[in-house]
Amino acid sequence: MLRGAAAAGTAAAGSALTGCGDDDALTFFLQAKPDEAKVRLQIIDEFRALHPDIKVRTQMSGPDPQTQILTYCAGGKCPDVLMSWELSYSFLAERGIFANLDTILDKDPVYAAALKQDSSPALYNTFRYRNAQYALPEQWAGIFVYYNKKLFADAELPPPPARWEDAWTFDEFLDAARALTKRDSSGEVTQWGFVDPWTTYYSASCFGMNNGVEWFTPSIDPTRTNIDNDAFIEGVQFYTDLSTRHRVMPRIEFQQSLSSSDMFAQGKAAMALSGHWMYSTYTSQEDLDFDVTVLPVGPRGTAARSDIGTTGLSIAADSPRKEQAWEFVKFATGPVGQSVIAKSGLFVPALKSALASEEFAQAHTRVHNLEVFSGGDHANNLPVTPAWPRIEAVIEQGYDHVFRGAATADWFKQGLATRINDLLEVEAQ
Numbered sequence: 001m002l003r004g005a006a007a008a009g010t011a012a013a014g015s016a017l018t019g020c021g022d023d024d025a026l027t028f029f030l031q032a033k034p035d036e037a038k039v040r041l042q043i044i045d046e047f048r049a050l051h052p053d054i055k056v057r058t059q060m061s062g063p064d065p066q067t068q069i070l071t072y073c074a075g076g077k078c079p080d081v082l083m084s085w086e087l088s089y090s091f092l093a094e095r096g097i098f099a100n101l102d103t104i105l106d107k108d109p110v111y112a113a114a115l116k117q118d119s120s121p122a123l124y125n126t127f128r129y130r131n132a133q134y135a136l137p138e139q140w141a142g143i144f145v146y147y148n149k150k151l152f153a154d155a156e157l158p159p160p161p162a163r164w165e166d167a168w169t170f171d172e173f174l175d176a177a178r179a180l181t182k183r184d185s186s187g188e189v190t191q192w193g194f195v196d197p198w199t200t201y202y203s204a205s206c207f208g209m210n211n212g213v214e215w216f217t218p219s220i221d222p223t224r225t226n227i228d229n230d231a232f233i234e235g236v237q238f239y240t241d242l243s244t245r246h247r248v249m250p251r252i253e254f255q256q257s258l259s260s261s262d263m264f265a266q267g268k269a270a271m272a273l274s275g276h277w278m279y280s281t282y283t284s285q286e287d288l289d290f291d292v293t294v295l296p297v298g299p300r301g302t303a304a305r306s307d308i309g310t311t312g313l314s315i316a317a318d319s320p321r322k323e324q325a326w327e328f329v330k331f332a333t334g335p336v337g338q339s340v341i342a343k344s345g346l347f348v349p350a351l352k353s354a355l356a357s358e359e360f361a362q363a364h365t366r367v368h369n370l371e372v373f374s375g376g377d378h379a380n381n382l383p384v385t386p387a388w389p390r391i392e393a394v395i396e397q398g399y400d401h402v403f404r405g406a407a408t409a410d411w412f413k414q415g416l417a418t419r420i421n422d423l424l425e426v427e428a429q
Contacts, residue, residue, distance in 0.1 A: 025055035026324050029072070029079035031065050035280065039344040046340060047331045054324050066091065073097050073316070080319040081328055084135040084312045086126050090221070091386040093134045098314040100132040104326050111330065118335075118351045120376040127312045129384060130221060135312030136333040139347035140376045141275045142306035143198065143206055146282060149289045151191070151270040155179045160293035162369040164378035167304030170211075170238050173296035177248035180270035192269040193248035195260035200252050201399035202307065202382070203273055204239040209305050209380050211235030211298030219381035223424060227395075228417035231300040236402070237409040238298065244405050252403040264290075275309065276348050276373055283345075283366045292372045306379040310350070348373055387427035394419050 032040055037060075044056050059079050061068055066088050072078050078097065092098055105112040116124065119137070127135035147160060157176055161168050168176075177193030184190050196203050205215045205227075213231045216222035226232050242249040250258050264272035265285045272278075273295075282290055294304040313332055315325045331337050338354035341347045345363030349355055355374040364370055385391070398416040402409050 025057040026081065026321055026328060027057050027059055027079040028081045028328070029059045029061060029065070029069065030083040031061035036346055039340065039346055042340050042344075043332050043337045046336060047328055050331070051324075051327060054327065056328065069097060070095070073318070076318075078316040078318050080316055080321050080325040082314045082316060084127065084314045086308065086310050086312075086384060087382055087388050087392075089127060089134055089312070089314065090129045090384050091388070092314075093129055093132070094386050096317055098134045099317045099319070099322065100134065101136065101315065101329075102133050104315070104322070105133065108326075108330075111334075115334070118353050120350065120352065122308055122379055122381070123310055123350050123376050125220070126308050126310055126381055126384065127314075128220065135314040136329060137310050137312045137350040138333050138337070139311055139341055139350055140379075141277060141309040141311075141348065142376065142379050143203070143273060143275055143295065143309070144292045144306065144372050145295060146264060146272045146274060146278065146290055146292055148264070148267060148270050149291055151180055151267065152176075155270075159291070161304075162293070163371050164294050164304050164306075164375045167294050167297045170296050170298045174238075174242070174246060174248070177242065177271065178246065181248045189247070189250075190268075192250060192263060194242060194271045194273070195249060195258075195263050195269040196252070196255050196273045197259075197261035197264070197278070198274055200255055200403065201395055204236045204399060204403075205232075206295060206305070206307055207239040207298070208232035208235035209307075210295050210301050211238075212300035212302060214380050216383040216385075220384045222383050222385055223421075223428065225383075225417050225420045225424070227420070228413045231298070233409045233412055234300070235298050236399075236412075240402055240409065243403075253400065277346075279364070279366075279373075280346055291367050292369050294372055294375070294378075304378060306375060308376070308379045308381045348376070350376075385424065385427060387423045391420055391423050394423070 030040060048056060069082060069092060123137045123140055127133060127137060152159060157179055180193035181189060182191035209215055211231045211234050213226050213229045216225050240252065243252050260272060261274065261278060261281065263269040265282055265288060267288065282288055295306065297304050313329045315322060315329060319325050333350065335351065335353060338349040338351040339357065339359060341349040342354040342357050342360035343363055349360065354360060361370060364373065398412065401407055402411060
């Protein structure tokens with residue numbers, strides 16, 4: 001989920017790339033922050049060493065890649081290889097932007113079989129929409145709980161779980177957050193037990209899913225939402241109560257303005273919910289002794305779950321260089337490209353062999369609970385539907401109503417689920 005602004009990465013990438021005037025070059029559309037762009041360049045450099053006859057030129061995305069892709073392709077300048085996001089690729093696939101990779105994989109059966117065997121089914125199938133494979137995953141960006149080991153020790157708390165299979169409960173999580181929240185004599189919080197630098201309505205939904213029910217059914221091309229399910233509602237309410245009732249987390253509507261990630265980095269918060277993309281930021285704090293743990297499980301849940309946030313690589317349906325594009329996608333999402341990703345420490349690779357590699361372990365020496373980072377099989381999909389932009393606007397407004405204390409999460413039953421289901425029904429027609 002590489003949602004950082006990409007413009008700053010252009011200068012870092014420019015000197016090593018083929019110039020814009022090379023019309024015969026393979027074009028690669030991507031979004032990346034400067035440090036992420038360097039990893040992409042390493043992959044490109046290694047690809048060009050093996051394929052010196054294939055030139056590669058990057059096209060860097062701004063903050064709205066979907067609109068840029070539509071504009072490029074409508075003008076007949078569609079990039080050959082495009083980065084894809086789990087929440088938006090189906091919208092572009094339905095508009096004929098992406099090639100069906102099944103036709104290419106069928107012509108390369110040996111590689112296709114090896115790729116399937118080395119892939120996490122959950123990640124691989126995230127990009128399978130209406131019986132067609134529109135991208136191959138290149139990295140996984142699930143959600144975890146970062147925790148400050150020193151603050152846990154100071155509070156005389158045992159370390160939280162080290163594996164997805166050994167999850168803690170909602171109650172255990174709350175007890176820890178209470179013990180880790182400190183207040184001065186006037187009642188002002190000096191140390192928060194828990195903060196959330198991520199998108200809060202996604203976070204609340206993950207707590208709902210950890211109480212035993214998925215957000216949408218099915219998660220790929222859904223026909224209905226489960227936000228009106230009692231178990232899901234209880235999970236969202238537990239998350240909301242962390243701030244409104246128990247006061248172990250800042251008010252949800254103020255999380256972003258308070259810079260929750262900075263509070264954790266500075267030791268002013270004991271736990272933070274975020275993805276692997278924060279690992280390099282936290283490792284830059286030399287005096288921050290941290291590790292990662294799993295999300296807690298509610299009373300109706302059976303196992304800890306993360307979310308499947310992922311990016312993949314697609315090939316443009318109108319590309320005149322499909323064979324070259326396939327060689328690049330095959331390389332970047334295969335063992336060599338995944339090895340570069342594993343070494344970087346910036347991403348969690350998609351292939352199981354890269355996850356189990358010594359390179360990945362060496363890039364993550366600041367954490368002991370490495371299995372938490374590699375738990376893509378312990379994750380639920382975020383909804384994959386072309387209707388997502390419209391649905392997300394409804395969800396954001398509805399969750400905000402609950403986060404601000406205007407209603408409990410039971411309010412989801414009062415029309416919000418119906419509005420979302422209506423959008424899904426319109427999309428299906």
